[in-house]
Amino acid sequence: MTGVTLAEELLLLAYDDETGKATxxxxxxxxxxxAAVLVELALANRVAYADGNLAVTDPTPTGEPVIDQVLAKIAADTPHTPSxxxxxxxxxxxxxxLGDLCERGVVRDVDETELGFIHVHRYPATNGFVEADIRRRLATALTGGQLPDERTAALATLVxxxxxxxxxxxxxxxxxxxxxxxxxxxxxAGFSGTVSLADSVVRPSISLVVSALAQAVNAALGKPKA
Structure with missing residues (x-):
């Protein structure tokens, strides 16, 4: 696995490029x-959803340190629900x-002190090309009439x-x-659970994982404000 992960994409979208603060x-x-890390593992054919639980199907590392830490944690445990x-x-x-993105030069860690003793970290962007590509893909997905590729569809659903x-x-x-x-x-894409997996252009195994995780996050956050 190479490139920017789904979790990194979400984080970059959520942080202001100038202030380096979460929005x-x-x-x-x-x-x-x-949820994004778990979707990433599903995309890499490392985990699957079955019988109400997520479990490892292939413990082989992906090459992404953070993703592989999670993979090892899941592999060492018993299956659990997405929630x-x-x-x-x-x-x-x-x-x-954030530490991984700093090491790769995508953002930088600005360590500031407030009230003389409280350390506050900001993460302004240093490489805007990475986030620009993410926003371009999402903009195309939002304005186009075609279903985006599997990864972009998963990212849009997580957003x-x-x-x-x-x-x-x-x-x-x-x-x-x-x-x-x-x-x-x-x-x-079949992620909402309202379309037959046979009619989805996304792999059924991925649809199951994304749908289950979307429901789990929605339940944790509660109903959005009107």
């Missing part, structure tokens, strides 16, 4: 990143992913699940339009 609630992003795994994995995941539309720079009616299109992508 959305911590719990939403942490749950979303945990259980997103809660178990979300703690500390953000710091590990909708963690209610990240404002992080896309959208306001007013554009947020509602984006939400409708993201829901449409999830439905047509």
């Amino acid at each position: 959305m609630p911590r719990i939403s992003l942490d749950l979303g990143m945990a 259980s795994w997103v809660q178990r994995l979300r703690h500390g995941l953000r710091d590990r992913i 909708a699940v963690v209610r990240m539309e404002p992080a896309l720079g959208l306001t007013g009616e554009a947020v509602a339009d984006a939400r409708r299109r993201l829901a449409e992508i999830a439905t047509n």
